[in-house]
Amino acid sequence: MFRKLLIAIITATTISGCISGDEFDNSYNGNFEALWKVVDEHYCFFEIAGKEYGLNWDNVYHKYKSATDTCENEAELFATLGDMLKELRDGHVNLVSMYGTSYYWNWQLDYPINFSDSIQRNYLGNDFKLTNGIKYTTLTDSIGYAYYESFSNGLNINNLSMMLYGLKECKGLIIDIRNNGGGMITTAEKLASAFTDEKIHCGYMQHKTGPGHNDFSEPEKIYLEPSEGAIWLRPVVVLTNRGVYSAANHFVMLMRELPNVLVVGDKTGGGSGLPMSYTLPNGWVVRMSACPTLDKQGNSTEFGIEPDLKIDITSDDWNNGRDTMIETAKKIILEYYEKKEEQQE
Numbered sequence: 054m055f056r057k058l059l060i061a062i063i064t065a066t067t068i069s070g071c072i073s074g075d076e077f078d079n080s081y082n083g084n085f086e087a088l089w090k091v092v093d094e095h096y097c098f099f100e101i102a103g104k105e106y107g108l109n110w111d112n113v114y115h116k117y118k119s120a121t122d123t124c125e126n127e128a129e130l131f132a133t134l135g136d137m138l139k140e141l142r143d144g145h146v147n148l149v150s151m152y153g154t155s156y157y158w159n160w161q162l163d164y165p166i167n168f169s170d171s172i173q174r175n176y177l178g179n180d181f182k183l184t185n186g187i188k189y190t191t192l193t194d195s196i197g198y199a200y201y202e203s204f205s206n207g208l209n210i211n212n213l214s215m216m217l218y219g220l221k222e223c224k225g226l227i228i229d230i231r232n233n234g235g236g237m238i239t240t241a242e243k244l245a246s247a248f249t250d251e252k253i254h255c256g257y258m259q260h261k262t263g264p265g266h267n268d269f270s271e272p273e274k275i276y277l278e279p280s281e282g283a284i285w286l287r288p289v290v291v292l293t294n295r296g297v298y299s300a301a302n303h304f305v306m307l308m309r310e311l312p313n314v315l316v317v318g319d320k321t322g323g324g325s326g327l328p329m330s331y332t333l334p335n336g337w338v339v340r341m342s343a344c345p346t347l348d349k350q351g352n353s354t355e356f357g358i359e360p361d362l363k364i365d366i367t368s369d370d371w372n373n374g375r376d377t378m379i380e381t382a383k384k385i386i387l388e389y390y391e392k393k394e395e396q397q398e
Contacts, residue, residue, distance in 0.1 A: 235299025
């Protein structure tokens with residue numbers, strides 16, 4: 054009901070393995086070949102990356118094969134192989150060695166920040182409560198506000214229930230997960246389960262079944278089940294920005310299927326593949342997305358989830374210490390009640 058009215062008004066386990074030393078030697082070229090092949094056979098987003106930005110993994114091979122031939126030391130080899138992996142544009146893909154860890158950061162850096170902890174203090178104040186890493190308080194107009202910056206730690210159901218009980222007089226709840234880079238999917242699911250009183254189908258999971266780019270198992274349904282603790286069924290607005298990634302992206306995928314939830318803010322960062330790790334002949338470790346997650350409609354969320362309502366923090370609000378997204382979320386909840394009262398008259 055909440056979601057329909059508001060739209061009218063305007064969401065890991067790591068597997069590891071080794072590459073056979075019989076197939077590839079420990080030369081620069083041998084490690085390049087090993088890396089390219091293991092990604093070619095196990096990475097899960099070639100098709101969606103091809104559609105999104107034209108990735109051709111065979112072309113990547115020829116580009117970096119010649120670059121590898123010119124490497125003069127291991128540091129140059131690490132930089133070259135790291136650059137090759139960045140062609141996947143996936144924040145879950147890393148190469149780890151004594152020279153550091155390669156990352157692709159542009160999935161986040163190419164977008165507006167849309168978050169300021171300094172401005173957020175104007176809303177949290179100095180009397181907020183903290184439970185399991187969630188900072189929460191009651192804003193003006195009796196609207197609850199909870200900020201969760203990471204799903205890296207476990208979430209205690211009893212503590213979550215006490216938080217919701219403490220906000221029981223609120224008309225609605227703003228759940229702010231901006232800049233939440235992920236963590237444990239189980240934590241994301243446990244939080245989401247507090248906002249439904251029935252089992253909900255929210256998406257699908259697949260697994261690689263062979264070396265081909267499209268060798269996948271049949272999609273297995275992902276369900277969200279009600280929490281064993283307190284259940285909140287009043288209006289919820291989830292605030293997102295591009296820094297929402299991995300398990301936090303999964304949380305958004307789950308929450309947007311609930312009838313009392315609206316997602317507001319910027320497109321999430323994505324990162325919907327569960328990771329797998331392999332060891333190269335020289336001992337370096339490559340980590341990559343291997344098991345894709347799809348939303349309820351069967352679409353990949355690897356490159357992000359669009360919000361129900363797209364909002365950026367305006368420059369005027371930024372300069373005046375106001376958070377456009379929080380203010381919009383408050384207005385949405387209040388307008389819901391106004392609309393509901395009009396329908397009852």
